[in-house]
Amino acid sequence: MLDSVIFYFFAGLAVISAILTVTRRNAVHSAIFLITALLATAGIFLQLRAEFLFIVQIILYVGGIMVLFVFVIMLVNLDLAVRQMQFARQKWVALLISLALAAQVGVMLWSTGKLPGQGLPVSQAISADKLPMNSEAVAHSLFSSYLLPFEIASVLLLVAMIGAVVMAKKRT
Amino acid sequence: MQAVIQATLDFLKAYWAPLLCGLVIVAVLPLIAGYIVLVERKLMADMQARLGPMRVGPHGLLQPIADAVKLLIKEDIIPEDADKLVFWLAPVLSVGAALLSLAGLAIGPAFQVAKGINIGILFVVGVSAMGIYGIVLGGWASNSHYSLMGALRSSAQLVSYETAAGMALVSGLLFAGTLNVTSIVEAQRDQGIWFGLLAPVAFFTYLVASIAETNRAPFDLPEAESELVAGYMTEYSGFRWALYFLGEYTNMIVVASVATTLFLGGWLRPFPNTHWLNFLDFFPALMMFLIGVYCVMRAPKQPAKVQTLFMLAVAGLCFVLAFILVAPLLIPIAKPSLAAAVKPFADGILGSFWFLLKVSVYLYFFMWLRFTIPRYRFDQLMRLGWHFLIPLSIINVLVMGIAMIVGSYLHLAGGWLLLVTIPASVLALIVALYILSLEQKSAATEQARAASDSYAG
């Protein structure tokens, strides 16, 4: 019961924030609603008992990436002139194609014949109180089975850091 | 409908203790933050050879209440063309992030809102990092260029020192082996030594980084600008400004609590494992008793009768606290049959007292630094963060890991680990200072080259 309440709350918050993100005229408002959507996603992770991912989402996504976005928005939109048209000229065609994609995936999900609530319950493999400690399990997996992707990810972040600094530097 | 009510009652029955702790924190914290401001003003006065607030209540003890009333009844000014929603939201974000991060802290063995959460310390650090949005959005919503620049500077400072603080925490966590707050303190009890002594460089780095994280002197250029020119708090008046300050002082309590938990032994008394030092358990009660005696002695010397009565009331409060602190220790001596029942209370109450004492010492050190050291310029601040603290903390993680491996190979444990960690810390410090000197040399040559260019042109 509590699980369902938490899920519906965070799911509703995520969808509403996402819709507001892509429709706001002011880019800073879009950023604020994206922050709310990311926090709602973190809440869904917490509800799925993925505690380490919950806090990583908050530290990296909300506390890192979105701060970067907000900084850049404030640096490039200083004149605050938002009288321009916000949606591209091809918006109706684009909307139609996106809805066709949604219908496609929706039909695929519908064809399983099970409404939400009748399919596989999410806690079927392990019930919530018998889960292993999440941080330890993720750390164990990350440093034994997935050590190579971990090291490659660190090289990727180094490359991205150097690239971003080089690109944003002023040419003296 | 019946199922909803039943589910709510089940929830309340299962989680009433954490909910009560959360309620206590939210209710009590604004008052405590106000009194921390008073303590700071009195300390500032003492270090400047004056008396501080003395008029409102005896020795100025009612000053925070007067300040709160003043801020509540002030006019609420919103700049023209400011974005009203974001203007309202920014202080709320600042305070909300700070208060939410308090949920992950354990003030004693039994007082924690998010009880037994697996990611303990990381939760506190991560959620308190969300306070950056309060600053950035506040500066943007004020619709003034100076506010925006001040806000961007302040948040750049916060982001820069967050990495150093996190890495310093990692060095301490290497010894704890877990992120769970209760387990960290129990690890310090089992190893018999505070992790701040085992990893002094990490403690020093976290100390400096936490001062920068909370915008305190000597790193308070964004805030001091708001006294001199402009900053993100300029357009905020009355209660909104009070919310920002509440957020800042709550942040101070949060970083002090994190440092206490990880580096200063949390709620353990000094030397928790040596039994012949058990008389130290009476120290909290003795301290409160002595404060009460001091208040009683000062009471007759007050100028007005109302103030005398107030001092006697404060003394009475101290005596009551002393009694509460000594009762769980005396009951097992008087009635040994009740010893087992009283032990959780003893641990809880005494542990909370030691924890709050250590947090107060840490905050005293913050305030002491504020009144002693001049302010850092912004580029000096950034250079200290990026060129000294971040290399220092990363190298410290590396050498602490090596020291731990060497220590486990030599079967060292507890206090004997100091034999390996102290040389490792000294090595880390030497390497980091060398890197800083290299950077200073290159910065000096760059400046010399630029100066000679301008003369040539």
Place this chain on the structure above:
Amino acid sequence: MLSIEHYLFLGLALFIIGVIGVVTRRNVIVVLMSIELILNAVNINLVAFSRLYGDVAGQVFALFIIADAAAEAAVGLGIIIAFFRNRETVLADEMDLLKW
């Protein structure tokens, strides 16, 4: 009782809203933000399946996706800043340097 379809529909909804944002908006920064929405939808799916089968590999994969999104956002915003310095615009329609 929550089943896997709940999470799949939520992921689908966020994905479609992200796609609509990417193909419809003119402001390149909002396009980048919609891409972050798409990545989050994928993460929700991964973590839901990880919980369904009790395997932590889904969460590790989601962790790598978050790290990857950070790198991509940093580089993308660096490009936008460099472009803005030259052309003073962030609207996708006006970024037509290669057109005749």
